[in-house]
Amino acid sequence: MRLLKGFLLNICLALLLLPLSVTVFATEYFVESQDDYKAISSTLVAGDKIILKNGVWTDFEILLEGQGRAEAPITLTAETKGQVILSGLSNLRLAGQFLTVSGLVFKNGTTPSSAVIEFRKNSDELAFHSRVTEVVIDNYNNPDKQESDYWVAMYGQHNRLDHGHFVGKRNKGVTIAVRLNSEQSQQNYHRIDHNYFGYRPTFGSNGGETLRIGTSHYSLTDSYTLVENNYFEHTNGEVEIISVKSGKNTLRGNVFFEARGTLTLRHGNGNIVEQNIFLGNGVEHTGGIRVINKDQVIRNNYLQGLKGYRFGSGFTVLNGVPDSSINRYHQVENAHIVNNSFIDVDHIHLAAGSDAERTAVPINSVMKDNLIINTDNQQPFSLFDDVSGIKLSGNVANTQVPAALSSGVKRQDVAVKKAKTGLLYPVTDKLNAGATRDLKVLAKQETGVSWYPKLPGVVAFDSGQTHRVKSGAKALLAAIDNAADGDVILLANGQYTVSKLIKIDKTLTIKAAQAGQAQLTFERSALFEIRDGGSLKLDGLTISGANSPDAAGNTVVRTQKWGMVDNYRFVMLNSHILQLDINHSFDFFATGKGAFADEISLIGNTFEDVSGDVLRLNTEIEDLGIYNAEYVRVKNNSFNNVQGAVVKLYRGGTDESTFGPHLVMADNTLNQVGHGKRNKNKSSLYLHGVQVADILQNMLVRSAPISIELTVGEPVTVIKGNIFDSTPPPTVIELRVKGPHTALVEDNKTVNTEKR
Template sequence: MRLFKDYLLNLCLALILLPVSVTALATEYFVASKDDYKAIASKLVAGDKIILKNAVWTDFEIVLEGQGRADAPITLTAETKGQVILSGLSNLRLAGQYLHVSGLVFKNGYTPSSAVIEFRKNSKELAFHSRVTEVVIDNYNNPDKEESDYWVALYGQHNRLDHSHFVGKRNRGVTIAVRLNSESSQQNHHQLDHNYFGYRPTFGSNGGETLRIGTSHYSLTDSYTLVENNYFEHTNGEVEIISIKSGKNTLRGNVFFEARGTLTLRHGNGNIVEQNIFFGNGVDHTGGIRVINKDQVVRNNYLQGLKGYRFGSGFTVLNGVPNSSINRYHQVENALIVNNSFIDVDHIHLAAGSDAERTAVPINSVMKDNLIINTNKQQPFSLFDDVSGIKLSGNLANTVVPEALAYGVKHQELVLEKAENGLLYPAIDKLSAGAKRDLKVLAKQDTGVNWYPKLPAVTAFDSGQTHRVEKGAEALLAAIKNAGEGDVIVLANGLYEISTLVKIDKTLTLKAAQQGQAKLTFERSTLFEIHDGGSLKLEGLTISGAQSPDSAGNTVVRTQKWGMVENYRFVMLNSHVLQLDINHTFDFFATGKGAFADELTLMGNTFENVTGDILRLNTEIEDLGIYNAEYVTLKDNTFNNVQGAVVKLYRGGTDESTFGPLLLMTNNTLNKVGYGSRNKNKSSLHLHGVQIADILQNTLVNSAPITVEHTVGEPVTVIKGNLFDATPAPSVTELRVDGPHTAVVDDNKTVNTEKR
């Protein structure tokens, strides 16, 4: 009996000393209100699961904190993935260990803090071994475009962001930031995988990166972040799609689809870039990889159809600054560039950025066994300085490369064939040059979530339904109000007297049924005002300012005066604009501050009697690298008696992270343009800081000169084949560098040098 009692006592003691299963104590909470969540938020333990009720949750600032375990994380999820919508001023913060979040959607609002999702509660309480998966952030933007925030900020260590969907970041700030601003966030071993990064529109200044790992201040610190199997589609924010500013990161298996910009090794050493796919498909400014700093490895990548140049080229090795400060450009040293395929890549730039400051050429580097094939037979290499510090061997090209590289690049005609993975390889399969044949191409549908659509970036003009307006302003205004995205409104012949400001907040086309026979007049200071979500196309119309107010500063079209966060487009074709002369400074088109146009196009139009400018795009005068329009096109137009300029386009500052502005002006006729007393620039066309300007085959009669002011970015200006009749020759000035201007001014004809 005593033995049995001892046995029971020992058994009880053993049970007391055994570790208790945390999972057995876990609780599942179904949360239907913010108060419900607040009641449980402070008592969560390992294994607990919070389920948020399907609903639109407004102004919900979620803090998920606690100590989970690897086998029993604390979980926050949606009742149904995709049906828990966080809107208004909402965000999510995680702090603790082993926290998992999934199934949420952020839309119709913006974060009240520095990030939509933060892997920290505050600067002291961070997240470790935590995961955010299957989360959507869709156009969740601060209405002040210049107010900076992140969509996701990773702190702590060993965290994962995966299978999530990010689209439409429009205000300043990196979409995803890995922060290294404390020891507990360094050497973090974070993992970012299988995410879908959709359209990020051109931002129009620095601050539009999609992913940044580190900052210049901590760039000599190692991060050990893995960026693997993500899809970047139309991530066009600025020249750096991915900005690496730390060491020992790996970027592997990612796809860049028609993305304007590059994967940039901006700061930090010892990063690996491998097995990534770049499909440019001939889209302007699509780039590849830019190399700076020490010990970078770029291997087994496939790049095809890339059009970018200079810092945004298909492949760039940059010059550095001797004894560089931590935030400038460190010399390229010990780079290994091996087994990459460059197929129809327009530009490979070596020692790029060479200038009076960046004089440290690449050293102790290797470029071997790369395949360089351009089907147009244009060789892609540009050498901007001494490249003897890059040793070449085993490279193959189908073009004759510069003499300084010929020793290490064999010229060989090769036929390419499409392999099972969809990539192009030489028909000769035993070549050692180029990307490996077993390279896997990530499919878009294998990234993000399967319950949220991956929609086109923008609505195309004329892609919706067609509506006919028979007569009268009232019918036209009703048609505009009721139209859907991409719709076309066809105006019957007649007069449309508009007495109210017409707000454009959708993609819309107004088109005359018979060219020139639908006439619009307006009684407000502006006829059309473009708002967020709006893009406008006008075709075949006659627009008169004769009924506008007798006051200065009228416009036919303008954007919101302030507060726009979404990019827009404006196109006008084959139209006639007249009598913009009721008072002075009557512009045809004027941009508001902060507004940004992806496209402004005028083709086949006639403008007569205008006291202001045709396109006034010069509101960003603080010289911070901000500007108002990316592509500006004027073709086959006639401008008669315009007191201002046909275009005033301004981009100030020294920032080099953007592509534009870009101007094409061809086959236009200017007669008596630019001599108004209020035209302070005294020019018919005034460009400041424009990056690319092609001014071709125009006729200027009795007009003020074309004036161009070059700033930073090695601008490319071509003024060619123009006729200047009683018009001064163009003026091109270099404002940032000494010496003669770099513009090509050629094959122009000047007659009647005196003003008539």
């Protein structure tokens, strides 16, 4: 008996000492190669620490798995934070319990799998109670822009993603995705906090969200994900910056700075959106919050300077679909919209999206104690259907509001002043309306990492050095090779006969020292080709196609023909383009398939004798909501004897998640434009699916008509103040909505001087 008691005592003592012994035997590994890592990766125990040697690790697929403990996690980190670079085909997967990764940088490559970082090994082995902190993913993109992947995919439960730096996602796919596609990943209680989400360029179709929680398939499932104290700067991918597609999530304390799009409660019920700051600073398409589904709480948020409209407006309550399928629009019910401040928010849309399908108006909802101040005295509300299901009370606005809202919105002049946080509050403290005065405005430097710079997403033209070039193609080509991003190549007077294709892979300005006195001709099928990383500005040049090959399909400027992942810009000012007619279909500018321009601008130029189109932006013809340019600006130009169109701009499909395309065509003269036999559209300007078009004060003489085809969304088209001389009037066709078109066509003049 005594021996048995002693044995049991020893067993008890061993069990008590077990956690200590595991910690005592924990090991720190300094790993210098992938082979070294593989040798230890299957033997890791609680408390182990792996340190990766500083340097560039190429094609390194890291799997961190093991069973750590709360007080003794298994840790993977860098020798020096920020100096371990994962490049090429590299990724990171975590599987097990209590794992921590920190200090890594992913750049100059792409993931070989579906995500750069995954909180799982495979569909059965997930991560729990694990953390990825102080990790950078910088422009780590698949070279095929339409190939979809995630940068971070969160599976499992009780995981944390914090103090990360995520900038420059350019290919299709959500930057951060919370996945609910198994029971082990539902009701997950993940935490996403203190991350810096930097520039995400406009994607030009669906698939550009920065954060998504769930999917429509699991939208009636609760996630309990907490998204707090993150900074979203210029996250412009598409109309949904955050897409919530699950229930019981909390989004609070986040800052959205000049971010185009909205925080969208797309699917799922019972989410809380509170204490968030939206600062648009008057940037186009900056939005706030879009509300769909049941039991949503939107309280104590501050929204200022937002210009977005429709689904991307400063605040939107959407109509639903009766008996909606799980992937459509569920009716808004029991929404609580309380104590929010809307300062200089252009648009607040209620019952938005009302159409033949979306007929279920908001019901049993409350909108109270909100403050609405517009310093331009323009009231922001638009009502698209019956809003009697939203009970308004205690709201204060400094403008008159629609009659249907007036009983719940008090009209009152409210003086505001700036607090130390930079937010505007009423001078009087007697108002109960609006956000509380103790709102914290998260500073950008409080997010991400301190050891990696938060740089602007786009290099500005003319922001670098100026290189003066003597006449001659050799000197021009050498200067381009030696230039850096943002530099200016200043050309002396003279002739530049270029025998090579000039490939532009940096932000560059090529300018004549004296306007019109630097003359360029070229002997290849194109003069300039814009490639990934490239943007081009031309100023004061004379460009002739006289020396181009006698073949069809030449261009002055083109993008690379396929495979671009970076957005680009093209601007041309005060230049003279002539003799683009050595053969047929000689275009001035032609886009490759998949290329996307943030901006294409032609201002103050003269075009003469063009056998093709001036701007051919119509390669995305599969009708998938994809298009080639966000902003096209054509102002104060002269077009003479152009056989094609000045602009062909196409966006097909039914997707409603994009902002553009946008076109401004103003103060131009078109003389004998559009009559070429190969101009299939028989138009001087051809627009299909363009969301915003302003065609103002142009003169068209003996030219083909303007042709506009309206498709999805609520396109805004204005044709005003133009003169059509011996030119047919514009044609506007509504392709998808019954009834007359919505374009504003007014104050135009039609004359016929040919008969005089």
